[in-house]
Structure formats: structure tokens, C-alpha cells
Amino acid sequence: MEIFDELLKFTIIDVIDVILVALLLYYIYKLVKGTVAINIFIGIVIIYFTYLITAALQMKMLSKILGGFMSVGLIALIVVFQPEIRKFLLMVGSTNFGKKKNFFKAFKFLKTEANNTTNVEAVVLACNKMGSTRTGALIVFENNNSLDFLVNTGDEMNIKVTQPIIESIFFKNSPLHDGAIIIENNTVKATRVILPVSNDNSIPQRFGLRHRAAVGITEKTDALALVVSEETGQVSYFKDGEFVMFEDTQKLIEMIKKDLS
Secondary structure, eight states: HHHHHHHHTTHHHHHHHHHHHHHHHHHHHOOOOOSSSHHHHHHHHHHHHHHHHHHHOOOHHHHHHHHHHHHHHHHHHHHHHHHHHHHHHHHHHHHHHHHHHHHHHEEEEOOOOOOOOOOOHHHHHHHHHHHTTOOEEEEEEOOOOOOOHHHHTTEEEEEEEEEHHHHHHHHTOOOTOEEEEETTTTEEEEEEOOOOOOTTTTSSSOOOOOHHHHHHHHSSSSOEEEEEEETTOOOEEEEEEEEEEEHHHHHHHHHHHHHOO
């Protein structure tokens, strides 16, 4: 009877509370999906529910052990999910709430279908063409996290993405070829951008500054990066601060489209 009475007291505030918690959990899942962190997240959820069950069954010894783990859980979460927390805070901090467009952009993770209109085929084909001529390039695809904080380090642009445009930007005699370009929804929004360089000692020595910059921006945000090596002409794909293997050009195009969706 008491449970029934409690259900009757369920107010609109409780509904909003449940919805917000559901959105928070959904965003956390989207943030860690496809990374090693998803397994850690699932493990923590399992431990938490096990703790609730043991506490309800009054299994004192086991619930005390799990309770001790949960008491330091916040610190553990901060340590384990440091990259993901950094991405989330970066997204919040880099959103200009004074602009309506950027305000709604902060909630792009709510979209379930592919809304990114970038001509990925044109970008990848341009990379292959530049690779054949040993033309170095660094291309960053903006995803959910806004990269507006990096635009000021280069030249702001508003150019539609096409294969000739990408090739002309990185042409060796072009004044725009140095640094990275940022692409958002089929638009080159900035060129000559300076990216944060990763100091990770585990990065292979064969990777130059372009590759380290690609690692740096993709480990700090959810952006994706393509690098064309000036030495070998090889095209490399980076996501979540890691080098991603691909079989051929078509597979690479499909991977990028999926990761941008």
C-alpha cells in the first residue's frame, strides 16, 4: 500500500528527473561507445547493481566490500574516464550559448541518424591523389565537439568541400598548405589551424608532427583526422587518439561516414 501511495506522488518534476538521467546515461554511452571505456563502464554498472542487490539481501560482508569500492568510485571514475570527461567538458566549454545555432549544436548527440553532409568520398580521393604525389596533408572532421576554439589559430574560411579544393589547399606552393584544415558539414571552416600535439611516448617514431597532431586532437575531442604522409604518401586515419586500420579506400570512406553519424 505504501508503494502505491508513493507512485501516486509521482510528479512532473520526477518525470523530468527521469528523462534527464536517461539523457545523461545515453550521452555517456555515446561518448564511450566504440572505445575500451565502454567495457569499463559496463563493469562499473554491474558492480553497482550487484552492490544494491547484496545490500537489499543484507549480505553484510559482500555489501561492505562493494560499498567500500563505491565510496571511492567517484575518484576512480575521474581517473579511468579522464579522456571522456575531458571531451565532455571541452564540448560544454567550447559552446557559445549566445548563439542559437551553437546552443542546439551542443545537443547533436541526440540525433540518431546521420546528419553530417560532408562529402567524405571527395576528401578521401583527394588524400589518395595527394599521397601519390607525396603531398603532406592534415584534415580534421569536426564531430559533436565544437572546434571553434581552434579556428582562431588559423584562417577562418567558408568553402564547400570538393576534391579539387582539398588538393589546392595542400598544394606545396599554396599559402594555405601549412597546418591543418577543419571540415564541418561539407564546409572547410578553417585552414592553417594549429592543433595540440600529443606527447605520448608510445607513438611510433615513424610518425611525424602531422600524425602527433592528429593523435592530439582526436584524443582531446571526438574529432576524426586524416593524415597524408609527405615522406611515404600513406594515408592514415585517427580516432579517439589511436591509429585506425582500414582495408581499402571504400572501407575508409564507410568508416568515416559511420563515425560522423
